[in-house]
Amino acid sequence: MGTEEELMFRNFQRLKSYIFDDEKVSTTTSREQQKTESSVEKCFDRFEQIMFTDPRLTQIFRLEHQYYLDAMLRRLPSNYECLDSSRAWCVYWILQAAQLLSFNFDDQTLNHVVQFLSNCRSPTGGFGGGPGQYAHLAPTYAAVNSLCIIGSEQAYRAIDRPTLVQFLFSVRDSDGSFRLHVDGETDVRGAYCAISCAKLLNLPEPVIKELFAGTGDWIAQCQTYEGGFGGAPGLEAHGGYTFCGIAGLALLNEADKCDRQALLKWTLRRQMTYEGGFQGRTNKLVDGCYSFWVGATIPITQATLSGVDKQMEHTLFDVEALQEYILLCCQKQSGGLIDKPGKPQDLYHTCYTLSGVSIAQHSECASSPQVLGDTINELLPTHPLFNIPPKSVAAARSHFSNSNDTEFLGKDSPSKEES
C-alpha cells in the first residue's frame, strides 16, 4: 500500500440513511429494490458484527475460487445443460477469472483447452458454442479471448484468421451492424465481438476499414436520451450493451461519434448509493456482472475524453464501494461469485465480478493499485476494452502483426457475401 491513502470500508450505520425511500408510493420496482437492499444490509451487518474476529471477511477467497474454477474446467454440473451452446464462453469465464487470481493451469490442461476450442471451430470460419455447432460471434469472441490468454504457439495456430474474416463478413449487414450468427439476431454485442476479435488479431487495416464501414455510425445510433446505449437503435440504455457500444467505438477510434459527457453521467449513475455495486439499467437492481460491464465503461469513456480534459485521468467512480459490494455480498464461501445475495454462484458472475474488482483496483494507471481490505486482495489487471490481461493483448497483437503478410498478401479478397 506504501504511501497511498488506505482504502476504507464505509461506515455502514451512517450509510443506512441512504436506504431507498419509496415516498409512500409502493410499486413493483420499489418493493424489489427494498428487498435487495435488505439482503445487502444483512451482509453489511454481519461484516460489522464479526469483522474483528474473522479476518477472512476482508479477503477475497482465492483458494476457494481457484478450486471452483479448476473443478468447473473439468466438469460442469447438469444445470449447465442450458449453456451447452456456450461452452466456449465457459472456457473464457474460467480462464479470465483464473488469470485475475494469478492461478495458472498446467500446460497439459491448457493444451486440452486448445484442442477443445479447435473442435469448436466452424468450417465456415469463426467458432461455435460447442463442437459441431454453427459459428456465432459470441463464442467466437470467447474462444479468441481464451486462446490469446493461453498465448502459446499452439493456441494462436488454433485461430484461422482468413476464414474468421470470411465469417465476419458473412454476418455483417449493409448498415454496418452485425448479426450474432448467419440468420441470427442483430444487436450491438455482435458489433463489439467482431471489432474486438478483429483488433486483437491485428487484422490488416484495409480489411478493418471495409469490415466496419458504417459500424461506428450504427453503434452511435444506439445511444439513448439517457446517455447509455441500448442493444439496437431505440432500445433502453443497458449496462452490457453500453459496454459493447463504447468499447466498440473506442476500438474503432470513433468515440467522438457519441455524446461522451452524457454517457459518463449515465454510467456513473449506475453505481448504487447503498449497495456500492452497479445496476444495469435505471431503476433496476444491483448485479455483480455490471461491476465489469459498467465499471469498465467508465475508464474507457474517461480515456476517450482525457486528451482534452486532464481531470479525466483520475477514475470517477467509487472504487472502494464497488470492491466492498463484491467482497462482502458476492463471494461464496465455497468458491465462485454471485450476482447478489441469495443467488447461486456461476461462472459468468465469477468472471465479471472479479473483472470488475480488477478494473476498480487498476483504473488509475499512474498510481499503485487501489485495494480494499487485505493487500492480498490485489488482482492482476485486465484490459478494459478486451477483458483479458493487457500482456495477452500485447502478445497477441504482436504475434499476429507478424502474420499479416503471409496470410493476407496475394489472397483473394474476403467474401462480400452478406446475410
Next chain:
Amino acid sequence: MGDSSDEEYLGTDWLAYSERSDWEDVQPLAQDDGPNPVVSIAYSQKFREVFDYMRAIIARGEKSQRALDLTTDALRLNPANYTVWQYRRDVLRELKADLYAELDYLTEVIGQNSKNYQVWHHRRVIVEMLNDPSNELELTENALVNDGDAKNYHAWQHRQWAIRSFNLYDDELSFVDRLISEDQRNNSAWNQRFFVIKHFGFTPELIQRELSYTMNRIRIIKNNESAWNYLVGVMRQGDSGNALLSSYPDVVDFVEELYQAGNRSPYLLAFLIDLYQEQALQLKASDSDQLARKVYGLCEDMATKHDVIRRKYWQYVANHLKNQLSTVEQK
C-alpha cells in the same frame, strides 16, 4: 434438473429415440469432444441421446416432419441452442410448414423462456415470413404485464421491432401510459414512451405536453431517476436537439420551487447544476460568477451529503466549470 430429467426419461411418457422403430435408420452421432474433454457437462441420458440424434439429422441435412419434431424435443431441453433453432427454420422453409402453427408453438415456448434471445428472434423471423404482425402486441403485452416482468428487454425489443416494421404506433402511447401509471419507476416504459414520441416528432407542442406529463409525475415521486432522465431527454430535443434547459421557464420554475420547498433529490440537484452551468457559460463574466458559485455550492452539497458515492464526479464538474470559465475569460 438431472434427477427430474432421469425420472422423465424413465417414465412411461418418454420413449428413447433408440427404441423407436421409425428412427432405426438413423445412427446417432456423438458429440466430438476430443480425447481430452474440458468444460464437460454432466448431461442427463435424455439430453445426450436427443442431441446425438439431432447431430445426426443435421449432418445428413434431413428436412422432414420427424426432423422438425426432433428439434422440438431438443429445444425443450436447451432453448438456447441457436444451431437447432437455425436448423428448425431451414426445415420449416423446406417443408413449407404451417407457420401459424409455429406461432402457436412459439407463444408457448416464449411463455416458458421469455428471457432467451433465440426464441424471440425465431418469432421475429416467422412473423416476417408470414408478414402478419397481428399477434405481436398481445404477445409482448402478455410477457410484460401478465407474466409479471414489465422490464423484459427482449419483449420490449420485439415490440419495438413490430411497431416500427408494421407501423403499429396508434395505441402505444396509451399502453405506455398504463404501464407508467402502474409503476412510475418502470424505466422500460419511459424509454418506450420516448420511442413513440420520437416517431411522431418532437414538435414544440408535443414537447410541452410531455414536459407537463413528466412534471406531474415528479410531483408524486420526486426521487425517480426515470422521470428526471425523461424530462431532460425531452428538453434536449427542442431546437433540433440543441435546446438549452433555460429555454423552458415552466420547468425551471417547477424545479426551483421544489428546491425552495426543501427537496434535495440528487436528480433535482443535478438538474440545477446543469442549468446553472449552462447559464454561467452563456453569460458575461461578471454575471456568471454568481451562477458559478451556485454550481460550486450544489456540487459541494452533492459530494458531501446528497450523492456521496459520486463525490469524485461532482468535484470534477466543479473543477471543469472553473476551467471552462477561465478559458472563456482568456478569449
